[in-house]
Amino acid sequence: MAQPRLPRLTRPGSTPRTTVRRIPAKTVRETGVLYAILDAGLVAHVAVTGPDGQPFVLPVGYARDGHAVLFHGSTGSRLFQGLAAGAPTCLTVTLLDGIVLARSAFESSMNYRSVMVLGTCSVLTGPDKEVALERITEHLLPGRWADARHPSKKESAATIVVSLPLTETSVKVNDGPPDDDEADLALPIWAGNVPIEERFGRPVAAPDLTGAFDVPDYVKRWRR
Amino acid sequence: MAQPRLPRLTRPGSTPRTTVRRIPAKTVRETGVLYAILDAGLVAHVAVTGPDGQPFVLPVGYARDGHAVLFHGSTGSRLFQGLAAGAPTCLTVTLLDGIVLARSAFESSMNYRSVMVLGTCSVLTGPDKEVALERITEHLLPGRWADARHPSKKESAATIVVSLPLTETSVKVNDGPPDDDEADLALPIWAGNVPIEERFGRPVAAPDLTGAFDVPDYVKRWRR
Numbered sequence: 001m002a003q004p005r006l007p008r009l010t011r012p013g014s015t016p017r018t019t020v021r022r023i024p025a026k027t028v029r030e031t032g033v034l035y036a037i038l039d040a041g042l043v044a045h046v047a048v049t050g051p052d053g054q055p056f057v058l059p060v061g062y063a064r065d066g067h068a069v070l071f072h073g074s075t076g077s078r079l080f081q082g083l084a085a086g087a088p089t090c091l092t093v094t095l096l097d098g099i100v101l102a103r104s105a106f107e108s109s110m111n112y113r114s115v116m117v118l119g120t121c122s123v124l125t126g127p128d129k130e131v132a133l134e135r136i137t138e139h140l141l142p143g144r145w146a147d148a149r150h151p152s153k154k155e156s157a158a159t160i161v162v163s164l165p166l167t168e169t170s171v172k173v174n175d176g177p178p179d180d181d182e183a184d185l186a187l188p189i190w191a192g193n194v195p196i197e198e199r200f201g202r203p204v205a206a207p208d209l210t211g212a213f214d215v216p217d218y219v220k221r222w223r224r
Numbered sequence: 225m226a227q228p229r230l231p232r233l234t235r236p237g238s239t240p241r242t243t244v245r246r247i248p249a250k251t252v253r254e255t256g257v258l259y260a261i262l263d264a265g266l267v268a269h270v271a272v273t274g275p276d277g278q279p280f281v282l283p284v285g286y287a288r289d290g291h292a293v294l295f296h297g298s299t300g301s302r303l304f305q306g307l308a309a310g311a312p313t314c315l316t317v318t319l320l321d322g323i324v325l326a327r328s329a330f331e332s333s334m335n336y337r338s339v340m341v342l343g344t345c346s347v348l349t350g351p352d353k354e355v356a357l358e359r360i361t362e363h364l365l366p367g368r369w370a371d372a373r374h375p376s377k378k379e380s381a382a383t384i385v386v387s388l389p390l391t392e393t394s395v396k397v398n399d400g401p402p403d404d405d406e407a408d409l410a411l412p413i414w415a416g417n418v419p420i421e422e423r424f425g426r427p428v429a430a431p432d433l434t435g436a437f438d439v440p441d442y443v444k445r446w447r448r
Contacts, residue, residue, distance in 0.1 A: 042320060042323075042334070043318055043320055043334070043336070045269035045281050045316055045318070046281070047271045047273075047279035047280070047281045047314075048279070049271075049273050049277060049279050052312075053273060053312055054312045054314070054342060055271035055272070055273050055279045055312065055313065055314045056271070056314050056340070056342075057269050057270070057271045057281055057314045057315070057316040057340065058316070058340075059316065059318040059336065059338055061333070061334060087277075088276075088277055088278045088279065089279065090271075090278070090279045090280050090281045091281070092269055092281040092282070092283065094267055094269070094283040096266060096267055098425070099266075099364060099365055099424075099446075101365060101368060101372075101443070102372070103372060103373055104372055104373040104374075104375070104379070105357065105361050105368070105369065105372045105373065105374055105375055106373075106375050106376075106379040106383075108361065108364075108365055108368065108372060109285070110266070110267070110285060110364070112267075112283065114283055116280070116281065116282075118278060118280075133329065137329050137332065140323060140332075140334070141323055141325060141332060144325060144329070144332065145329065147413055147414075148325075148326070148327060148328055148329045148332060148413065149327055149328040149329065149330075149408055149411060149413070150328075150329055151328070151329055151330050152330075155328070155330040159330075177428070177430040177431055177432070178430055180430075180432070184373055185432055185434070186434070187373060188435065188437075189371055189372065189373070189437075190371075190429070190433065190437040190438070190439060190440050190443075191429070191430040191432075191433055192427055192428050192429040192430045192433065192439075193427070193428050193430075194424050194425065194427045194428070194443060194446065195424065195425035195426070195428070196422060196423070196424060196425070196448065197422070197423055197424075197425050198420060198421070198422050199420070199421055199423075200323075200418050200419065200420060200421075201322070201418065201419035201420070201421050202419070203416055203417070203418045204401070204416050204417050204418070204419070205414070205415070205416040206401040206402055206404075206415040206416045206417075207401055208401070208404070208409055208415075209414065209415055209416065210409070210410070211412065213412075213413075213414040214414070215414060215416075216414050219325070219414075219418060222323075222418065224420065
């Protein structure tokens with residue numbers, strides 16, 4: 001990753017800033033792939049740069065909503081205040097799919113799917129904000145919105161909810177076997193890849209749960 | 225994540241920039257925790273800001289080496305050229321451990337361990353560069369360095385290897401059950417958390433593997 005064999009980034013939404021001029025490997029042009037990666041991820045890494053030029057990278061839960069990504073933070077966070085004020089940002093989602101063992105160290109890498117979104121956020125208010133909080137909750141905890149207590153006015157006021165449009169994006173996908181140099185193929189070394197799988201474990205009830213509750217059916221249906 | 229209940233960040237290496245002034249939740253002060261998170265992760269997200277103030281967030285494979293993080297990229301990458309030239313950066317590693325279902329949407333969140341490192345990179349050359357490439361390979365593919373073909377002069381020349389010291393860091397850890405408001409405890413809603421586990425799948429041999437190789441023992445020992 002960020003290694004010499006990074007696939008080229010091109011998409012209908014790509015620009016000179018998001019088109020990597022590197023060894024062309026795999027070209028991903030479909031909006032469907034962009035959406036699928038965003039829909040499969042849970043955590044994005046978002047950059048915001050301070051006035052002194054120091055960037056910060058924050059993990060955030062998010063949701064895709066049509067052709068935008070929604071996420072939220074605290075009104076008390078200076079970094080989120082910066083995003084809300086229109087600071088240019090980058091949101092990256094990376095799904096790690098495996099380890100690639102080439103014969104050479106140089107060609108060894110990882111299988112992954114990654115999306116990068118450049119742009120500026122807009123702050124959501126009123127009904128848009130409420131819908132966005134539902135979307136984020138439903139992406140991270142499918143089925144929960146109908147069950148959970150919804151945000152109070154005070155809680156909502158403590159939360160900044162932003163939308164980042166998917167207008168300037170890039171998609172990188174690296175999958176499959178290693179891509180060794182021709183000259184290395186005869187080396188007496190095993191080569192291949194080792195998949196990485198993510199799955200949900202068994203739900204753990206909160207110790208302060210009173211009464212006889214079953215794990216909700218919607219939680220039992222969660223799969224990764 | 226980046227939600228109202230983000231734990232406070234404090235460590236011996238923390239500074240006003242890395243100390244989040246938010247609701248104090250969990251304080252992680254130990255260098256051992258910092259090291260353990262970095263050693264457990266495979267992918268970091270690294271920020272670099274262009275001259276126009278646009279930040280980019282790149283996924284990179286990395287390794288911890290003592291009190292520094294090592295990672296590498298292509299000499300052809302303008303972003304890596306920026307890092308090599310001393311642009312201030314932020315490297316974040318996030319391990320997602322589970323989903324937290326509070327009674328309220330507001331308190332629902334994720335369990336995770338995250339490290340943020342601020343600073344500037346130094347470029348490694350000569351024997352330091354070679355050792356760093358070994359460290360990165362051995363972190364991502366333990367046991368592989370002794371087996372794989374080592375980088376040629378040409379491959380090494382195409383690679384920028386950098387070291388980012390762990391001098392300005394923060395650690396966030398959120399784990400365990402939800403932390404509901406007192407008033408919500410009596411709501412007739414299941415609450416708890418659902419762990420997320422990552423594991424290696426069965427190794428897949430490259431289709432161009434000639435001869436009868438067994439999956440190496442060091443690969444069979446990989447665990448997540």
